[in-house]
Amino acid sequence: MLKKLILIIDDDNRNIFALKAVLKAKGFECLSATNPQDGFAIIEANENIAIVLMDMMMPDMDGYQAISVMKNSTRMQNIPVLAVTAQAMVGDKERCLTAGASGYISKPINVDDLLLQMEIFIK
Structure with a gap:
């Protein structure tokens, strides 16, 4: 059985390190990018991305803009995106889902x- 490939897009390397450690321990393979543009390049190079864990608060292009780009791209539109945010304010989940995220989880992340959440969207 092939391991599921997870793409983590987060501008904080500490978050990437922690998520990779947890997910690898659970048997997933992980790739990462510190900005959406690099994440898009990884998606283009890897047709078997099972899900993207997208930080919503990043400089230059935030997660909302990145999800919009993905959902408007024939190549990326069907990849599930789990919005990951430290905001966790009232209405945040709805805003993420309206932007096109498949699901939502707040930081600090409960493994x-x-x-x-990942199980729901990974085929």
């Missing part, structure tokens, strides 16, 4: 919740 069990993350895995449950």
Whole structure:
């Protein structure tokens, strides 16, 4: 069985390191990018990305803009995107879902919740 390939897009390397450690321990393969543009290049080079974990608050292009680009791209539109945010304010989840995210999880991340959310969207 092939391991599922997860793409983490987050501008904070500490978050990437922590997510990779948890996901690799659960048997996933992980790629990462510190900005959406690099993430898009990774998607273009890897047709088997199972899900993208997208930080919503990044400089230059935030997660909302990045999800919009993905959903308007024939190549990327069907890849599930799990919005990951530290904002966790009232209305945030709805804003992420309206932007096109498949799901939403707030930081600090509860690993069990993350895995449950991922299970819903990974085929």
